[in-house]
Every structure is written in C-alpha cells, then in structure tokens.
Amino acid sequence: MQNIGIEQISLAVGFILLLLGIWGMISQKNILKIIVSFTIFETGINVILVAIGYIRNKTAPILDSPELQTDTAEKIVDPLPQALVLTSIVIGLGVTALLLVYALKMYKQKKTLLINDYKDTKW
Amino acid sequence: MIWIIISVVLGVVMITMSVISIHHKKITIAILSAGGVSLIASILYLLMAAPDVALTEAAIGSGLTTFIFFYVLNKIKKQKHVKE
Amino acid sequence: MLRNSLLILLILGLAAIMYNLYAEFTPKEKLGFVAEHYANNGKDEVGAANLVTAVVVTYRGLDTLGEVSILFLTAAIIGFFLKTKSSNNHALPKVKRYSEILGTGAKILVPIIVLLGTYVFINGHLTPGGGFQGGAIIASAFVLMLIALPRPAINHRVLSIIESLSGVSFVIIGLLGIVLAGGFLDNQIIGLGTFGTILSAGTVPIIYILVGLKVGTELTGIIRNLKEIQNEE
C-alpha cells in the first residue's frame, strides 16, 4: 500500500476512462453518445498526462513563496505535462464542438441520430 | 494516506459516472455525467498539484463543453419538433 | 450479442496493452532533465512565477500559438458550416418568453464574471490560470447573456475584430522576438521586471491577455453561431 500513490491511482483511472471512452465510441449507436464517449476518452488521456508529471509530496509549479524559489527542482512537480494538458484540453474542446456541429448538420439532413443510418458512401 | 483514499473514491465516482454517461438511455443524463467526470477530474488535478489544469478543466471541460452539448441537443430536439 | 462480445474482447485486448503500460510505469522520484532546467532557470529566464505559464507561453510558445489557431480554425469552420443560405435575411428572431429574474441576474452577473476572467488571465503568470482559462470564463459570461437576454448586445463585428487583432498582435509580438530578442516568441522584448509582480515576465502577461481575449471571443463566436442557427428556424 505504501508504494501506491495518487499518480498510480490516477493513471489507472485515466486508462479505464480511456478504455470506457473507446468502448462507448464503438458500441453506442447514437451519434451524441459517441461524442460523449469521445469526451470521456479525452478526459482519460488528460488524467494520464497529469499523472505522469506528478511527483509525490511536491507542490504545484508556481513559485509564489520565497522558499520555493531556491532549489526549485527539488520541490515542485513537473510543469511540462501540465502545459501539454492545457493544450490538449483546448484542442479537445475544439474537436468536440466541431463534432457536435457535424452531428447537428447530420441530423438536419436525415432527422436521425443513429450512426448506422449514415452509410451513403461505402465500398 | 487520506489523499490516496480520497483519490480512490474520486476515481470510483468518475468511472461510475462515465459508465452512466455511456450507457444511460437519456442523453441529458449522459451529458451531465460526462460533465461530472470532467469536474471530478479537475479535483483530481488539484490533488496532483496541477491547479492550472484543474482550472482549465473546470472551465472548459466541464463548463463550456457541457454547455455546447446542451445547446446542440436543444437544437436537435427543436428540429424533431419541426418535423413532427 | 455476438457483435458486442467481440467488441468486449477488443476492449479487453486494448486493456491488456494499457495494463502493460501501467505496470511498467514507475513513479518518478525527481524531474527529468528538461523539467529540471525549467524549475531551476525558469525564474531567471522567463521571470514568471507560474512555471506552467512560463512553459506554455515561452518555452513551448509555438504550441500555444498552434492551440490558439485550433480554436480559431474551429470557430472559422463552424462559421462557414453553419452559414445558412438565408444569411442575408435579417428578420428578427421571435422573442420568446425570457425569465425576468434570469435576465436581471445575468445583467448583474455578467460584468462580475468578465472581471473574474480578466483577473484570471492578467495574473496568469503569477497564479494558476491564464489566457485559456480566463478566455473560457469570459466566454461563459457571454453564454449567460445569450441565454438570458432576448436580444443580447453582442456585436459580431466587434467580436471578430477583437479576435483578429489579438491574434495578429500575438504573431507580431512573436516576430518582434526575432528582431529585438532571442527568437520567435521570445518574451524578453521588454525587461523581465520584478519577479512576482504583475509587470514581470516580459511579454508573457501581454501574450496571455491577447490569448484570453482571443479565446474568449472565439468561444463566444462559436456559441453565437450556434445560437444564430437556432433562431433561424
């Protein structure tokens, strides 16, 4: 138990979310549900990223107190993955918004949200 | 230790909510649960010393995304109405 | 049923791969060499107290520029995607019943939220938060207006001008970095200032303000576009 830390739990949670997201995407028929699953997939990836940057018993990489400003490397968690997650979240928003607009437009065309009904281009 | 238990609890809640959001028949519940997953994720980020990420996830992941979802859903529902 | 069990097998297989990654992962004891450099030199090189901001805006500034571009691009695509044939039709939308309470509440709340958002991105280099978070917060204020007010006074033109100008300024500041400092997006065009104060970290706060404005207007634009198509029918 001593060896288990938040980062490992988060990592596990992240992977499970990611898998659940993929599961949702390949099993749900409703386009909106697929998009919901996609956001869960993305959240999973973000959790994994943050977990990778975490180091036990260290503080956030914000040097607002003077004691943090010396030997900083010993005291903070990795700021880089956090920066990556910021980017990832914003990209996720863009993609999700676009997917939703697609869904809206698709619905407008055929008045159905079932992905099985959109098989116009095939073979 | 306490943080580990909290994080386990948070994790379990997140997983449950995501299962709900994937499998619940009602799309509104699904969207809300997905937003909830995001929200709890941001708490988890706080625990992992990532306040910046937490803030972003809360504002964008659970806030705006959920909102856009509802906007589109609303729109789709209205179209259904138009058709009938 | 068969299909679902096959899918479950597929996910289980994927899970096995992921489990390998998980099992191999050993928690880190100390920072990697790049992160260590950031930790030890970030304060002197960039001058931002929030190291995440230092990384986002300066060390990995190009990523951020790309990120802003993604939102911009998404907004643009949604713009022409939702552009309807009758876009010249300026018929006013039907005024529906709007809750008075909500409307009044929104009127009070919106400035506060905007203020909060502004605070978040202005202080991005010192405290948690920054352009993206602040921008998102500002956008949510406008979202509130869009829901609560019958004819919200958001001028599309103003939005897009703010959006474009902040984007162009971002690029120009980046280019000034080549001319006046070490390279594209370098923050030391102006002095680093006193560490830990608002006016520190060179152009970091300026960039974050621009990012905040840009993100805020872009997100608002996306939602406004959605709203417009909603009113159209």
Place this chain on the structure above:
Amino acid sequence: MVNPIYIIAVFLGIAFSIGLLRKNTETFAGILSLLTLGFASIVSAQWFYSFVTADIETFQIFTTAFKPPFSINLMMGKDEALFTLMINAIGLFGGLYMFDKLKKAGKNSFIALLMLIMGLNVVVMTRDLFNLFVFLEISSIAVAGLVILTQTTKSISAGFKYMIATGIIAGILLIGIAFIYSYTGTLNIDFILVQNLEATKGISIAVFFIMIAIVLELKPFPANGWGLDVYSSAQSGVGALLSSAYATASIYVLMKLLPLAPENLQFFIATIGIITFVFSNLMALKQDNPKRMLGYSSVAQIGLLTAVIGLSSVIGSYTYFIVISILISHFLAKAGLFWISGIIKQDSIKNWSILRTNKILLVLFGIFIFSLAGLPPFPSFFGKWELVMQLAETKNFIWIFAILIGSFFEIVFMFRWLGYAIKLDMPNNEKIKVKLHQLIPLLFFAATTFIAGYYISSEHKYASLINYLPLAVALGFAFIEFLPAFIKNTLAIAAMAAYYYFNYESYTDIQGVFAAIFIIGGILTLIAGYAYKGKRQGFYPFALMMFAGLIGLVEATTTLEFFFAWELMTIGSYFLILRGKKSIKHALSYMLFSMGGAYLILAGFGMAAIGKSDISLNILSNVELYAPWIFGLLAIGFMTKTASIGLHIWLPGAHAEAEADVSPMVSAILLKAGVFGLIMLFLAMGEQFIGNISFAYILSWVAVITALMGNLMAAFQEDAKKLLAYSSIGALGYVLFGLSLMSHLGWLTAVSFSVTHFMFKALLFLAIGGVVWRVKTKDMYKMGGLIKKMPFSFISVLIGIIVLAGVPPLTGFAGKWLFFQAVVEKQWFLQGAILFFSGIITFLYCFRLIHTIFLGQPKDEHRNIKEAPFWILVPQYLILLVIMLFSMLPNSLLKPIGEMLLPYFPNGAITWDGQMATTALGYWNGKIVMFIVIGIFAVVLAWLLFMNRKAKKVKQFNIGYAAERPFLPETTHFAYNFFAPYQKAVGFLVAPGITNFWQRVDEGVHSVSDKFTKIYNGNGQSYLIHIVAFILVIYLISFGGF
C-alpha cells in the same frame, strides 16, 4: 534567405486578419491567401534551390531565446525544403483551382486552407513530438472543415467519420508521446534518438503507440474507411489537398520518426504498407466512381511509400531516391487527376468520354495516368526500377512480387479509365468548359512532371545515360499537332531516315538486322500514312514514341535502358492500337499483357543484377544465381510480345481493329521486339535447364503449339484482318521454334524469317487494309471478285501469300527449306511433323484469303469501287521490290545473317557458292529455282489461255434465289464458314479455352476485389472498430502476445 519561421508567422498573421475583413470581401481574402501561399512557396523553393545548388548546411530554427530541448525548434534541411515546397505549391495551386468554390463558401474557408498548409509546414519542419501532435491536429481539423465545402449528406457524414477517427488516432499518439516523455524526460526528437532507448516493455509500447498512430494517419488497409469516404465525398480540390499535401507531410513524419522504431516494428510497418498497396489497388478495380477510385489509389501509393520507408534498413542508401521519385509522381499526378475529375464532374468513369471534348484536358489526363502508373519518362518509373533492383539485390523476392502485383492492378484500373475516356461513346453533346484558374494548376503540374522526371533521371547513375533524343522528337510532334497529316508524315519519315542515316553504322550484327526492320520498316509503313487526310491528331507522337522505343531496344547497353525502351514502345503502341475501332477491350488487354510481361522482365533484370557492380546488359551472360529463374522470367516477358500461345489473346483484336497502316506497324514490326529480346537473351545466357529439361526444349513445344493454333485459328476466321493477325501468331511460332533449335540453321531461319515475315505481313496488311479502306468491311464473305477493281492489291496479296505459304520461287521457300533442314539436323521429328502440318493449314487460309476477296463474283455494292489509295499501294510495291530481290538473290539476305551467327553457332553453317547454298543435307539455288518456277508458270498460263480462248463470258446476275430469304443471309454465301468441314474435324482444338481462362482470372480477381470492398460498409463506427482492431492485431503480431 528568409527564415522559415516567417512562413508560419505570415500564414497565421494573414489567417487571423482575414477575420478583420468585412462581409463580401471574399475575393480580397482569397487573393490575400493565394499571395500568402505564393510567398511560402517561394521561400521554400529558395531554400530548396540553395540546398541543391550550393550544398548549404541544414538550418536550425529556434523559437525563443533558448536552445532545444528546452524550447521547440524547427529544422530546414534539404528534405524539409523539398517537402514544404511540395506542400506550399499544392496549397497555392489547389487554392487557385478551388478559388471559386472557396469564395462561395465564404472567407472562412480560406482560413481553413491556410491553416491546413501552415499546419503541414510545421509538421514537416518541427523537431518536437508534442508540437508535431498539435499541428497535425490543426491540419486534420482543417481537412475536416474543407470536406464540408459542399454540404451534402455524404460529405457531412464523411467529415464526421474522419473527425472521430482522427480523434482516436490523435489520442493514441498523445499517450505514446506522454510515456516517451516520462521515460526520456524530453520531447525533442533528436534528444530522444540520442538516448538509445532501452527496450523495456514500457518504452516499446510507447514507441509502438506513436508509430501506429503515424501509420494510421497514412490510412493503412483495412483501417482506412474513414479516409476513403472523405476522398469520395469531398470536393475534388480537397481530395487533391488530402492526397497530395496531407499524405506527403504524413510520409515525411514517418521518415522522421522511423529511427525511433526497433527493427522488427519497422519491418511490420513495411508489411502493413505493402499489404495496403496490394489490397487497395485490388479494391480500386471495382470502383466506378473516379474520386473513390483515386482515393483507393492514393491510399495504395502511400502504402507503397510506407513499405519503402519501413524497409529502409534493407534498401539502404537508395531509400531516399526511391521515396522521392515515387512520391513526386504521386504528388503531381494525384493532384492533377483529382483536379480533372473536378472539372469533368461525372460520377462514373463510363461517362468520362466527355473528356474528349477538350483536347488539352485529355492530354493532361493521359500524362497524369502514365506518371502514376510508373511509366517512363516520369519520376516513379525510375523509383520503381530502383526499388525492384534493390529488393532483388537483397533477395527480397516476395516483396518484388507483391509490388509488381499491386502495380499491375493499378495498371488495370488506370488504363481502363483512360480507355473509356478516349474511346467510349459520348453520352450527350455536352462540352467541357475549363476555367483558366483551373487549367493553370493542371498545366503547371503536368509540366513539372516532365521536369521532375528529367531531374530524377539525371540524379540516377544509369538513368542519366539514357538517350532521350528519340523520345524528345516524338514528344515534339505533340506540339505540331495542328499541322496537316502529310506535313507531319513527311517530317516523321525524315526524322526516322535521318536518325538511321546517322546511326546505322554503329549497329552491329543482329542489332543491325533489327534496327533495319524497325526503322526502315517503320519508314515504309509510314509512307502509307499519306493516304490519310486531315490532321490525324494523336497518331504521330505515339507512332514515333513506339519507334523511339524500338530504336532504344536496339541501342540499349544497360538493362535500365532496355527496360525504358521496352516501356516506351509499349506506351506508343498502346495508343496506336487504341486508335482502332471497337478497340477499348483489345487495347486494354494489350496493355495488361505488355505490362505483365514488362514486370516479369523487370524482376528478371533485378535478379540478374544480384551481386553485380553495374547493370550493363552483359551481366546476363555471367549470371551466377537463379539463372533458370532469370531466364524463365525474361523469356515469358518477351513472349508476351511475340504473342506465344497462352499469352496471345490480346493480339487478334488489337491487330485486326487497327487502322490500315497501324496493323502492319504493330503486326509486322512490333512483334519483332519480342523476338529481339529473346535473341538477346539466348545469346547472353545460352541454354538454361530446369532440372534436366532444357528451356529451349520447352520453348520448342510452346512454339510448335503456337504455330499450329495460330494457323488453325487463322483458317477459321471470317474477318480478313483477324485472319492475318492469327497468322502472325503462327508465324511467330516458327520464329520461336527456330530460336529454340539452338543451332546455326535454326537461328538463321529465325532471323531471316523475322525479316521475311516483316515483309510479307506488312505487304498483306497494307493490301488488305487498302481493300478494307474501300469496301468498308473486314468480313471476307462480303467481298469477292475484287480482282478487276483492285488489280494492284491483288498482285500484292498474291505475292504476299506465296511468300507466306513458303511456296517456291519466292523467299518464303528459302526459309522453309532451311527450316526443315534445321529440324532434321536437330532430330526433333515430332515437332517438325506438327509444324509441317500447320504449314499445310497456311495454304488453306492463304487460299481463302485470295479466293474469297479477289476471285468469285463481285458484290453488287462494290460495282463502283476503286483501287486502294495510291499511298497505301506505294509501300506495298517497295516491299515487293525487296522481296523479289531477296528471292532472286537469297544470299543477299541469308549470307550476312549466317555470318553474323557464326561467332555464336560456328557449326553447321551453310556454304555459299554464288546463289547456290549448300548444307549438310543438300543444296539449293535461289536464282535457278526462280527461273524454273517462272518458266513452269508461264507455260501453264499460256496453255490455259490457249484452251480458254473460246470461253464465253456470262453476266454476273444470271442466277436466282429460291423464294425464301435465309435467316442469316451470309450463311448462304460460299465463303462463309469456308472451312466448316475442317472445323468439325479439328475445331475443338481452337475452342476459346485460353480466352476463357483469362476471362475467368479477370472475373475472379474482380469478385475478390468486390468481397474486400465490403469491409467498408460506410458505417463510421465500423471504421472505428477497424482502427481499434488494427492496433490490437499489429500489437499482438509485433510483440508476439500481450
């Protein structure tokens, strides 16, 4: 030089400021975007130019004041310069092409275009993994946006599928990147590479995720339905961007990241690539929609490139050359084809005949098809050549096989398409209108294809030695197409005569014989071209291209030159054959057999070069490994051109349907290319054995059966030209048999018969062509009694069949005489007997030919018919002159050939005494035989005239029918089904078994193709499942379990 960071800055700055523009400023926004793209193109062109000419150092671009790995850095090297140049150029020209569409969609669509190109620029230049991820996302989102320029249910749902699929792929990539960071502490590619990653499982999986995501971006089979749907539903301009710009950048990413992957993963990536190449081309066979077909083809081409890159550790230093040459061809041609399909706007390739209404487009279309198919002189020809050479060198024969099979499928659908466009009837009278802004990109890309081909070949050690002069002359004729036919004809004859005059001395021995057949024969048949009025567009460039190829064959000193010439000849003759009536099917099957044969030759050359330091043709004479294989491959390859039995089904249709002067070209001249190849092969490699059986022995049987079947089938034809065509098959059987004897006499017959066959077949085809020209039908039973109307043609045919049948006194007899001597000498009596029998059949069809056409009763409708056109008669009489000469003085032909053969077959030569030839078995004097026969003939003629002096002439219509008119009028004609009794006796032999066999192969392949395409069921979710399953399967294979 401009810092490349300005490319990005300018792109973003302009894209952001487009938002500032007011409404209704789309044109301005568009021009601004094009200027930006132009600026970017110029910057990268400038860099590329400097890298090529000045050999400057790779330029590092740092962002911020910090050095990598602490900040993101970009790199501009020669590769980056080339790739960004390609991307920016397609952005510029693609933007120009789509200008009106983009304008209509609004200024935001220009933003999407700019963002796409900007993103790809960074993707190529960046050295940071996460940065790569971000800009890859930008590009793929931009693609998703451009897909919906026209909003249809198809395009929107395709866009959705694309977004969600790339979403998963990006997620996988991001996990890989995250774990790589966790293990190495950096995101900089160069710093990751220098760390010499340990092979722990975690690192391996992380690398696997990155690589598999990159591979998935390249749309591997079968996880690529999402990509295909986008290709088929998006606008063609967007298809061009996706295929040319996006795929180009993704290929570069693969090249950049490949060193991360361990060797076995590289191998699996290559395997994925080749499977994609073969299967996508296979599935493209079934496509009717041009855009979807192009999509399959794009995916296939990228698959091939993936395979090459994955095999880079095997191929070694040539990888770069191969990748660039194939990529450039694909890049230019695919963009061009997509653009053209956007102009044509037909959803079925069967409606593409409308393309003919615009000549320029048609030419461009042809250029792009040829470039894509890897034919000379375009870049991918050299790439594929080198690829096969290198794979052979390292003995990766299965790979060669797969590549050639895939390429073959590609040829099938590409040339079917081209054939439809050129020959199918036009659906209506619509005319294609091309706007200037659509034409400029096409012209530019087509021109670049040639330049790139020249550049690539000049980079290649051996390709730079190729003599381009004949090809250049042939292409030059494309620019004087507006001139009338007789001027062009004169120029063509002059060009060929001049070429021969300046070069004939350099041809030695057998080379000289074939050079004479090819060039002098070419000139003779060209003379007939004066009979054609008008401009005769599309004839001269290709005729000359064919002759250029034939000349190149003779002149070749390296295997590459030989192969180049072989392909050139194939292209030219393909178009000549395609000119005929009802030629679509025949031209296609000609192309397929030729290309199939060409690929065998290529493989044979590749194997022959194993362990050799050069690729001179001499390597064939000292092959150490796989000699029987090499011999077999090359022999079969050459035999596709000689139309040996089993490989002959293309010939009858192709030769019979061709124009009057084309038939002799393809039948009398072109077939000799195969003979030349076989001769060269035998001379270099001698006899080869499989086990105890000599190849020559097998060949002798093939030859015998070919001769028998060819002649039999000729006898049963109703169509005069088909009769001659089948007769050619038979005649080539004789030549083959002569070669297979491997003796002096055998070869003497083979070579001299090649010359004789040229003469009489050209003569007959010209004469019959002239008749057909007048009577407008090829069916013999519709003719008759033409002797009075066309006496000159009659004489030609008479002399022709005398030579053909090998009756004394003419030169055909000399051939036969020698021939049976050779058989007896070799003691292959069974074969000899069969050949003798088929010789008898020759008499049958010869008799029928002259009897049904020229003798008997003239038809009513032919009363006022005139003699064949003068200019078709001229070459006939020139040939007649030569035949007479050779018949009188047989040693003028046989003696020099015999002397040429002496070094190779010193034993059993003929001894000459004046015109008297003596062999071990007897003697023969051409001159005396001639006089005797003429004497006999004169006596008989005089006798007949004397006996018939009182005969009474009867009017033709002194006959009557019974009351009923038969159901099929021709069945009552005496010449119809002339040899019915024989058909009953031996007809089973000529049952179309071989044709049926190939037909079944064709149907089989198509139905397999159909089965495979069913995996793309159009459901976006299935595509996701494909992706996930793909990842899982590749993981299991490459890790051997979980």
